[in-house]
Amino acid sequence: MSAETIATIWAFVIATAVFLYVCMDGFDLGVGILFPWIHGKEDRDLAVNTVAPVWDGNETWLVMGGGGLFAAFPLAYATIMPALYMPIIIMLLALIFRGVSFEMRFRAATPGQHLWWDRAFSGGSYVAAFAQGVALGALVQGVKVEGRSYAGGWWDWLSPFSVVTGLAVLAGYGMLGACWLVWKTEGEMQDQVKALARRMTVLTLGFIGVVSLVVPFLLPAFRARWFDFPWILAALPVPVLVVVLAWRLFRGLAEAGHNPDNRRLVWRDGIPFLCALGLFFLSYTGLGISMWPMIVPPNITIWEAASPRASQVFMLVGAAVLIPIILGYTAYSYWLFRGKVKAGHGYH
Template sequence: MSAETIATIWAFIIATAVFLYVCMDGFDLGVGILFPWIRGQKDRDLAVNTVAPVWDGNETWLVMGGGGLFGVFPLAYATIMPALYMPIIIMLLALIFRGVAFEMRFRAATDAQRIWWDRSFSGGSYAAAFAQGVALGALVQGVEVQGRAYAGGWWDWLSPFSVLTGCALLAGYGMLGACWLVWKTEGEMQDQVRGLARGLTWLTLGFIIVVSLVVPFLLPQFRDRWFNFPIILTALPVPVLVVVLTWRLFRGLEEAGTGKEHRRVVWRDGVPFACALGLFFLSYTGLGISMWPMIVPPGITIWEAASPRDSQLFMLVGAAVLIPVILAYTAYVYWLFRGKVKAGEGYH
């Protein structure tokens, strides 16, 4: 295989790893985002117990995405990191702080201590999600590069568009978390989060529309991709599918919890979560359509940023072994902890 082909394969591997991280860590960040609106300590414990078996493993894909970028696209890593130091540092610190709070809330000696750990868990979730959205927006709006090095300022990452994408990701993760809880809980808890899921879905759709209207005007390359024929034909299915998935998501929320056969009810309750993941996938696809083949807008492509062919090939062999193992283990864990989570059960 040529170096260009291997670089293209790696671009899809890293893009897939980032998407899997967004999906898997997104819903457990979403649970933390929902904490201020979940009533009662028992309901908060129940919400945390739905993600306890899987939350730390979800971040595997973040490590793979960052490590792959460093090893396979070193030029992109060397320009993106200086441009996004602040939001990335905030994200990592928030994830660490959130992980500590996750563990300590179950070991708090008093209710007052647990309340503070709950606030820490929620605050870390907000900070991590917002920082991820800001970093994404700062990358999409373009990074100033001169002579294969970052040439922008310290605060270039902070802009109206990056704040917009930060708020959009907060709403989207909240939607994922609410739909996850609709799937994993029942009774009063499910009714409570079902209402949150409806509101957050509308809010997320609003952000999707606004961001979609702004992105084509950030860079000429984006505008050409979305408004020129016949390239626009590749993008037309995206908004249509967004409408279809949104309709099915709301219908799934109406149907959640109905029926008598337990196993069928569990899978039916998972429809809103599947549709929410679909909305994230379509948004991610739209972003990919805008950016391809750029890895650092507006001027660095995946082929220009790639490491030598032998380095790419060496790591590709390792990835071909490790990725199936990680996928199999992750699928087994999710299958092992399938079904509804009831009060009093779970993490201790």
């Protein structure tokens, strides 16, 4: 295979790793985002117990995406990191703080300590999600490059658009978390999170609309992707599918918990979560259509940023071994802990 083909494969591998991270870590960050609206220690414990078996493994994909970018596209890594140092550092610190809070809330000696660890867990989730959205917006709006290095300022990442994308990710993760809890809980708890899921979905759809209207006008290349032929043929189905999935998500929320066939109840309750993942996939696809083949908008393409072909081939062999293993243990973990989570049962 040619160097261009290998670089394209690596671009899709990294993009897939980032998307899997967003999907898997997004819903457990979303559980933390919903904490202020989940009242009572028992309900919050139940919410956390739904993600306890899988939350730390979800972050595997973040490591793979960052490591893959460093190894396969060193020029992109060397350009993006200086541009996004602040939001990335904030995100990593928030994830660490959140992980400590996750463990400590179960070992709090008094109700007051438990409440403070709950607040820390929720705060870490908010900060991490918002920082991820800001970093995404700062990358999409364009990075100033001169020669082969970052030429912008320390605060270029902070803009009205990056703040909007930060809020959009917060809302989207909240939607994922609420839909996950609809799938994994029942009774009064499920009714509570169904109402949250409806509100977070409306908020997310609003942000999708705002970002979709703004992105084509950030850079001329983005505008060409959405309005010029033949790219418009690839872009046109995206908004239509967003409407279809949104309709199915709301219908799934209305049906959740009311299926008379108990054997199928758990899987039917998962429909809103699958639709929420679909909305993320369509949003991700829309960004991909806008940016392709740029890896650092507006000037650096994946082929310009790629490491030597021999290096990419060597790493691709390793990835071909590791990725199935990661997918295998991830799938097994989710299968092992399938089903509804009941109050008083779970992580201790």
